[in-house]
Amino acid sequence: MDRYKQLLENNQDWVRRKLEVDESYFARQAEGQQPPFLWIGCADSRVVPDEITGTGPGEMFVHRNIANIVTHSDLNLMSLLEYGVLSLRVDHIIVCGHTHCGGVQAALGHRKTGILDKWIRNIKDVYHMHREELEALADEQEVWNRLVELNVREQLMNLAKTSFVQRRWHEGEFPVLHGWVYHVEDGRLEATLRMTRDDPMDRIYRYEFDDAV
Numbered sequence: 001m002d003r004y005k006q007l008l009e010n011n012q013d014w015v016r017r018k019l020e021v022d023e024s025y026f027a028r029q030a031e032g033q034q035p036p037f038l039w040i041g042c043a044d045s046r047v048v049p050d051e052i053t054g055t056g057p058g059e060m061f062v063h064r065n066i067a068n069i070v071t072h073s074d075l076n077l078m079s080l081l082e083y084g085v086l087s088l089r090v091d092h093i094i095v096c097g098h099t100h101c102g103g104v105q106a107a108l109g110h111r112k113t114g115i116l117d118k119w120i121r122n123i124k125d126v127y128h129m130h131r132e133e134l135e136a137l138a139d140e141q142e143v144w145n146r147l148v149e150l151n152v153r154e155q156l157m158n159l160a161k162t163s164f165v166q167r168r169w170h171e172g173e174f175p176v177l178h179g180w181v182y183h184v185e186d187g188r189l190e191a192t193l194r195m196t197r198d199d200p201m202d203r204i205y206r207y208e209f210d211d212a213v
């Protein structure tokens with residue numbers, strides 16, 4: 001059988017199984033979404049947010065791109081962030097990197113590919129910011145792993161610098177920002193960082209909000 005046809009058959013099985021357990025399942029799904037989590041992860045096919053976190057439909061608003069980059073010039077992510085943070089009002093934003101990330105590996109190399117180079121440049125910038133620490137490490141594998149972690153940290157900072165996140169922080173403690181690393185080799189999710197509105201940030205990035213708004 002063509003492999004794509006299997007996907008459609010799997011879907012029919014899934015619908016059947018869902019309805020067996022709860023016949024109004026899809027009717028409720030159609031009423032709307034109020035996910036508590038926003039996930040920003042790598043597009044890598046091995047890092048499947050729902051499956052590795054045990055979440056189901058309606059629980060996680062998801063954005064994935066190569067190497068889980070957060071950059072304010074990304075119209076797609078910024079639109080999603082604005083909607084997720086200010087309209088859906090998610091409580092938690094998770095930036096999840098992963099070991100064996102091809103995007104991070106590409107950033108450590110010097111091969112020219114095409115437009116992807118422009119995207120990967122974001123990670124080279126992270127390397128540049130942490131060059132001293134990275135170059136003190138013993139081997140390439142350690143550098144690769146550490147750059148995955150540092151990339152997550154910098155992308156978390158990029159989230160904190162957005163007016164959307166700061167708008168919510170002006171009102172209360174949410175959203176809490178989480179930096180995680182998924183270990184492809186053993187399936188483990190590691191929580192490496194947590195950032196709240198009380199964490200320090202260079203004040204040049206701080207916005208002021210009018211309380212009347």
Ligand code: CO
Nearest residue numbers: 042044101102
């Ligand atoms: Co990746």
